[in-house]
Amino acid sequence: MDSTALWFLIGAVLVFFMQCGFAMVETGFTRAKNAGNIIMKNLMDFCIGTIVFMALGAGLLLGEDTLFGLVGIPNYGYITNFATYDWSSFVFNLVFCATTATIVSGAMAERTKFSAYCIYSGIISLVVYPVEAHWLWGGGWLSRLGFIDYAGSALIHMVGGISALIGAIILGPRLGKYVRDAKGRVIKVNAIPGHSIPLGALGCFILWFCWYGFNGAAAKSIPELAQILGTTTIAPAVATVSCMIYTWIKNGKPDVSMCLNASLAGLVGVTAGCANVDAIGAAIIGAVSGIIVVLIVELLDLKLHIDDPVGAVAVHMGNGIWGTIAAGLLSTNTASAGVDGPIYALIHGTSFTAGLKVLGVQLLGMTCIALWTAVTMFIFFKIIEKTHGLRVSPEEEIAGLDSTEHGMPSAYADFVPSVDPTVGYAYKEIAVTGTVPPAEAVEVKTVPDFTDTPAPSGITKIEIICRERMLESLKNAMTEIGITGMTVSHVMGCGIQKGKPEYYRGVEVEPSLLPKVQVDIVVSTVPVRDVIETAKKVLYTGHIGDGKIFVYRVENAVKVRTGEEGVAALQDVEQY
Numbered sequence: 386m387d388s389t390a391l392w393f394l395i396g397a398v399l400v401f402f403m404q405c406g407f408a409m410v411e412t413g414f415t416r417a418k419n420a421g422n423i424i425m426k427n428l429m430d431f432c433i434g435t436i437v438f439m440a441l442g443a444g445l446l447l448g449e450d451t452l453f454g455l456v457g458i459p460n461y462g463y464i465t466n467f468a469t470y471d472w473s474s475f476v477f478n479l480v481f482c483a484t485t486a487t488i489v490s491g492a493m494a495e496r497t498k499f500s501a502y503c504i505y506s507g508i509i510s511l512v513v514y515p516v517e518a519h520w521l522w523g524g525g526w527l528s529r530l531g532f533i534d535y536a537g538s539a540l541i542h543m544v545g546g547i548s549a550l551i552g553a554i555i556l557g558p559r560l561g562k563y564v565r566d567a568k569g570r571v572i573k574v575n576a577i578p579g580h581s582i583p584l585g586a587l588g589c590f591i592l593w594f595c596w597y598g599f600n601g602a603a604a605k606s607i608p609e610l611a612q613i614l615g616t617t618t619i620a621p622a623v624a625t626v627s628c629m630i631y632t633w634i635k636n637g638k639p640d641v642s643m644c645l646n647a648s649l650a651g652l653v654g655v656t657a658g659c660a661n662v663d664a665i666g667a668a669i670i671g672a673v674s675g676i677i678v679v680l681i682v683e684l685l686d687l688k689l690h691i692d693d694p695v696g697a698v699a700v701h702m703g704n705g706i707w708g709t710i711a712a713g714l715l716s717t718n719t720a721s722a723g724v725d726g727p728i729y730a731l732i733h734g735t736s737f738t739a740g741l742k743v744l745g746v747q748l749l750g751m752t753c754i755a756l757w758t759a760v761t762m763f764i765f766f767k768i769i770e771k772t773h774g775l776r777v778s779p780e781e782e783i784a785g786l787d788s789t790e791h792g793m794p795s796a797y798a799d800f801v802p803s804v805d806p807t808v809g810y811a812y813k814e815i816a817v818t819g820t821v822p823p824a825e826a827v828e829v830k831t832v833p834d835f836t837d838t839p840a841p842s843g844i845t846k847i848e849i850i851c852r853e854r855m856l857e858s859l860k861n862a863m864t865e866i867g868i869t870g871m872t873v874s875h876v877m878g879c880g881i882q883k884g885k886p887e888y889y890r891g892v893e894v895e896p897s898l899l900p901k902v903q904v905d906i907v908v909s910t911v912p913v914r915d916v917i918e919t920a921k922k923v924l925y926t927g928h929i930g931d932g933k934i935f936v937y938r939v940e941n942a943v944k945v946r947t948g949e950e951g952v953a954a955l956q957d958v959e960q961y
Contacts, residue, residue: 396602418785546702
């Protein structure tokens with residue numbers, strides 16, 4: 386076995402590892418209560434895909450060409466001729482097939498029935514992907530026309546992205562994502578941040594690493610491989626920088642999650658032409674990809690109100706289309722597998738007509754692949770929706786798919802999910818019933834000004850809520866005035882100001898609940914006013930969010946160890 390053949394198999398293994406990358410991206414960009422469900426879907430994409438690809442998909446893709454290049458004839462050589470069968474081609478095409486299927490998972494995350502997703506995963510790997518992939522990689526009609534898609538901007542990413550878009554539209558948005566008025570019009574878009582940007586970043590780095598195998602595995606020589614790795618590096622790097630600059634200018638700060646998406650967008654964009662474009666072409670592809678991904682994410686979310694939690698449609702469909710066009714537009718004969726497209730035909734003085742033909746074939750092939758995918762996936766998704774059901778119930782969605790679909794309290798040991806601030810927008814307000822008007826149901830009393838008059842018991846509780854970063858300063862200050870015990874809790878909350886505006890993927894985050902620290906202090910000998918004034922001095926910054934101080938009179942205190950009550954229970958150094 387020569388080095389290129391060995392690299393071909395290593396590339397297939399790297400493409401398989403992309404399942405891990407997709408799983409991490411999708412998990413990080415969604416809420417913790419659905420992490421296990423995301424992992425399970427990515428696992429089953431490959432496992433179910435393997436079974437159905439063996440059953441029929443491989444034959445439709447790799448079988449003898451028939452019906453004017455539309456489909457292959459299955460021969461099941463892996464059963465009849467195990468020893469001599471081309472297993473390297475089978476495994477390589479299988480991992481590409483699984484990649485196509487898993488793209489959809491993120492766009493349909495957090496509200497899809499697991500069983501329905503398994504059905505979808507089987508269908509796309511059984512027939513949808515194998516048929517259109519045969520048109521080029523199985524020797525079908527697009528290969529005879531000279532269609533350029535070296536590693537799958539159209540055949541894989543655009544197909545997965547279109548499937549993701551159709552699935553997200555039919556499925557509908559997550560509860561609380563969009564607030565509607567009485568006429569059903571969207572009046573507010575809520576950001577639903579993912580629970581772990583580090584996990585999302587890990588997934589992006591894994592995918593970028595594996596993409597060198599994704600794009601380069603089919604290289605026929607070491608120099609060609611080196612060129613492909615070069616363009617596969619330049620495009621995502623430029624895409625990430627262009628996205629950073631664009632979001633920095635637009636939002637005032639560079640958007641972390643968008644930049645992670647941009648890295649993937651650049652990789653998707655250069656996938657078709659990785660062996661057909663030069664360094665300048667790769668840079669142009671990347672620069673445009675970094676902007677496209679932001680524009681499409683915001684278009685879907687803010688204008689079309691299509692909920693795609695991870696940006697799968699923008700990354701894969703948007704940049705799959707752009708990459709397919711760019712492969713024809715920017716193709717150059719100076720690249721290892723390139724021919725002059727219209728731009729380089731003008732630069733090199735070659736046939737401009739031939740260059741236009743290259744671009745025309747790209748547009749024709751892209752259109753046909755898109756139509757095949759859109760029609761078939763719409764039909765299949767609708768059938769699943771009408772027969773089996775596609776979406777979980779509202780109650781299951783709120784509880785999280787980890788518990789309702791898989792019977793696990795959480796994907797994280799000892800983790801208690803925080804309150805979802807968007808749940809309150811999911812349903813219409815419940816009307817108050819009864820005979821007593823709400824305004825008269827609770828007696829309103831005037832609260833007197835606070836005085837230092839001690840409680841009958843001589844015990845007072847001071848509750849301080851402040852920023853987490855101020856805790857150490859507050860503890861030290863309390864120790865200096867004689868406070869020997871306190872209870873510290875990490876809490877979530879907000880005042881009427883709701884915190885300062887922040888943005889997630891171009892959508893304003895309404896911080897209904899913000900992380901704070903609650904410090905409880907019970908005093909008897911230390912003056913209450915001293916505690917209050919000291920806390921005010923330490924915590925004051927002059928900005929919203931400095932905190933609150935609440936004072937309560939305590940009826941009694943009991944020391945469990947000795948049975949002492951009242952002030953006596955507070956007279957030694959203990960943590961309360």
